[in-house]
Amino acid sequence: xxxxxxxxxxxxxxxxxxxxxxxxxxxxxxxxxxxxxxxxxxxxxxxxxxxxxxxxxxxxxxxxxxxxxxxxxxxxxxxxxxxxxxxxxxxxxxxxxxxxxxxxxxxxxxxxxxxxxxxxxxxxxxxxxxxxxxxxxxxxx
Amino acid sequence: xxxxxxxxxxxxxxxxxxxxxxxxxxxxxxxxxxxxxxxxxxxxxxxxxxxxxxxxxxxxxxxxxxxxxxxxxxxxxxxxxxxxxxxxxxxxxxxxxxxxxxxxxxxxxxxxxxxxxxxxxxxxxxxxxxxxxxxxxxxxxxxxxxxxxxxxxxxxxxxxxxxxxxxxxxxxxxxxxxxxxxxxxxxxxxxxxxxxxxxxxxxxxxxxxxxxxxxxxxxxxxxxxxxxxxxxxxxxxxxxxxxxxxxxxxxxxxxxxxxxxxxxxxxxxxxxxxxxxxxxxxxxxxxxxxxxxxxxxxxxxxxxxxxxxxxxxxxxxxxxxxxxxxxxxxxxxxxxxxxxxxxxxxxxxxxxxxxxxxxxxxxxxxxxxxxxxxxxxxxxxxxxxxxxxxxxxxxxxxxxxxxxxxxxxxxxxxxxxxxxxxxxxxxxxxxxx
Numbered sequence: 001x002x003x004x005x006x007x008x009x010x011x012x013x014x015x016x017x018x019x020x021x022x023x024x025x026x027x028x029x030x031x032x033x034x035x036x037x038x039x040x041x042x043x044x045x046x047x048x049x050x051x052x053x054x055x056x057x058x059x060x061x062x063x064x065x066x067x068x069x070x071x072x073x074x075x076x077x078x079x080x081x082x083x084x085x086x087x088x089x090x091x092x093x094x095x096x097x098x099x100x101x102x103x104x105x106x107x108x109x110x111x112x113x114x115x116x117x118x119x120x121x122x123x124x125x126x127x128x129x130x131x132x133x134x135x136x137x138x139x140x141x
Numbered sequence: 142x143x144x145x146x147x148x149x150x151x152x153x154x155x156x157x158x159x160x161x162x163x164x165x166x167x168x169x170x171x172x173x174x175x176x177x178x179x180x181x182x183x184x185x186x187x188x189x190x191x192x193x194x195x196x197x198x199x200x201x202x203x204x205x206x207x208x209x210x211x212x213x214x215x216x217x218x219x220x221x222x223x224x225x226x227x228x229x230x231x232x233x234x235x236x237x238x239x240x241x242x243x244x245x246x247x248x249x250x251x252x253x254x255x256x257x258x259x260x261x262x263x264x265x266x267x268x269x270x271x272x273x274x275x276x277x278x279x280x281x282x283x284x285x286x287x288x289x290x291x292x293x294x295x296x297x298x299x300x301x302x303x304x305x306x307x308x309x310x311x312x313x314x315x316x317x318x319x320x321x322x323x324x325x326x327x328x329x330x331x332x333x334x335x336x337x338x339x340x341x342x343x344x345x346x347x348x349x350x351x352x353x354x355x356x357x358x359x360x361x362x363x364x365x366x367x368x369x370x371x372x373x374x375x376x377x378x379x380x381x382x383x384x385x386x387x388x389x390x391x392x393x394x395x396x397x398x399x400x401x402x403x404x405x406x407x408x409x410x411x412x413x414x415x416x417x418x419x420x421x422x423x424x425x426x427x428x429x430x431x432x433x434x435x436x437x438x439x440x441x442x443x444x445x446x447x448x449x450x451x452x453x454x455x456x457x458x459x460x461x462x463x464x465x466x467x468x469x470x471x472x473x474x475x476x477x478x479x480x481x482x483x484x485x486x487x488x489x490x491x492x493x494x495x496x497x498x499x500x501x502x503x504x505x506x507x508x509x510x511x512x513x514x515x516x517x518x519x520x521x522x523x524x525x526x527x528x529x530x531x532x533x534x535x536x537x538x539x540x541x542x543x544x545x546x547x548x549x550x551x552x553x554x555x556x557x558x559x560x561x562x563x564x565x566x567x568x569x570x571x572x573x574x
Binding site: 005007009010011013037041042044046063064065066067069098 | 517532551553554
């Protein structure tokens, strides 16, 4: 139901992302999904990678400000309305979405989601019988 | 040419120095009443009677800001507190602040000193004087207030900030003179033009007193042009009462330092020996006309030089040049004095932050600003809200300590150069334009 996500603190500085991506590439770690949000002063890159623990250790060793978190990974269809339908379940349960991003793979849309209450979110997934994936599934993709 | 006190202002050097010796003797007599100087003077076998000429001054050890801190709050008082009527204190809450005490006579002399300065630049009792200094503990407020009232000018204690309101006062009250920090003078002029006022036509301003912030000759000329005024440089420091210590005359070539109030020395901050007139060194001042809290050979840490030669205005009191920096790490920003240690102390209270930080002083538009970059420590969240909250909280605490608002930037670990040896924590990129 949850997968590990690595979050990397980035300053707005030329070449910074490349530097970090290269560290991962050198260790043969694949980036499955990534997103960057920024404010005027700094940015946070969030990524789903093939070996999150290893990525975390490598980045840490190279003095990168990195954080490992659990996020929900839900499978939705790619037809019109599927996305909305999935999110409605969380809204109805009174949950706020802190951030989310999607990626599509083998015809499946995967929604990475973080809400303000993880336990309640898990409960929604169970009760609504939503399709989800685990870390082991992700790596096989 | 007219003077506020012609006899004193144009006193011959010989008589001026004679007056200094007499007043130094009195000051030493007084100083022995303070616990701090009693010990210092007796250890060095200095008594009032042993002072025969100004050369005897060199036998007295220097007094530093640390001495003031260590004797906080009343250890330097030379008269009973009962006879003191005012206290000014530095803003610092991190290190021990410094305190300066004043008797009724001290306030009277201080007001005279400031009035003399104002008269020197052509201000009279017919002027309307608006003081844009902060009041309260900041000496630029009450110092100028009392001086301007002594002069007899109609005094508007507008205090700091609120530009639109300042402009309204200037227009409504017919203000002719301002006391203002140079960067704010530029700002004020800009806002006037923005709202469609031409300061040269729509106001009666003719003179401004600028100080408390480093500025160049070019900046002065710009301000004069923008506002259509004459701008005069003033120097003061809280340890020496505040404003009025030295002031430019209408020649605008150096600041006369009132030698019936202080004895002036310029020393090499490394060797502590006097430097010849004209050479840059650290300004050292001895109060000789203050009773509540005399200071002997006080190291101001301000770097300047004596301008050799006589001034065309006829005043015999020495002139010091525009300040050229500091011999310690004190930062002067927007008229506020602060030390990097104050910033460090606050940053280090946040466990989210690492030990590496950099303070950059920069000119943004016409305003001098402070940027503080600090690295995050190992601890990290991926929550923006938390990071923004953290930024806000650190900024709030810095503002409370420094009395100005820095721009804070969080950096990833390892972004700042690793400091080897003596860490460089302050980068001053301000343009003195």
